Amino acid sequence: MILEIDSIELYFSSKRILNGVYLKAETGKVTGILGSNGSGKSCLMNIIFGSLQPKYKLIRIDNEPILKPLYTINCVGFLPQHALTPNNIKVKTVFKLFRLDWLEFITVFESFSLFKNSKINNLSGGERRVLETYLILKSKNEIIILDEPFSHIAPLYIEKFKRLIAIEKQTKAIIITDHYFRDVIDTSDELYLLKNGCTKLINNLEELEDYKYLSIGSLD
């Protein structure tokens, strides 16, 4: 499956946030998006998912234009920047709703085995983030959008998620963004920089310094 996002224009009042965005994600690849704070990364992810309506957008799947929000055709999972799950719901209920296997989860994240009957709001912020990232990453969708999956979680879990992403990408198109640029670079097969409302395909990592996303020498 090939997902293409084109001609996106987003304004908040008269302020232009995105214009001329092009992005391609396909099954078997992780597409990374880098950008400074306020560059519109999260807006772009919300637009792809369908929870934010821009002035213009063109979304195609395998060259077919998709006019409905992607979430309504049940092909996309989206991990937003903020908490995803409702507070007063049990962990086991969330797994049931997402049709995921609890045992499979605790074989990867052993320390969570105590939480099966806990409510979501009894988990710490980081634990909740791990759980939510896992739910979306393993959900039965062909397109996965992850907004800051590496933020607020322990380095050990970051490594586990990198391995999980490498497995899941075999059957899914994954779009990822985070300020932990090294992790995004490690994980991604294709990389875009979002700057001045436009995406630029990064072919050489030094371009990140040229476009002043990173300071000179950051990649050494």
Added chain:
Amino acid sequence: MMQRFEAILLFYRPLFIWSFAVNVLIIIVNPHIFTTVITKLLLTIFVWYLINETNRERKLIFYKNLGISTFKLFSAIFLIDIFITIGFLLIMQEFI
């Protein structure tokens, strides 16, 4: 399909107690089905507006991940609520 219905019930659960309080008020003030349906419809629209105008709108992404749009979610809770309310009214009218 069952997962979606269960998710909708989870969304409705914290609203149930408020809805029940409104049902009691309706019984006291004007226990007619037509006015009850209109009242509940207006209350559902009010909750929708309240969620849209606050950052609680973010919470709806959980339901969207399960394929439930905002319109579907609120339509479903309106129907569930009306079903419960009318049942409650019919039972109470036996005692009035």
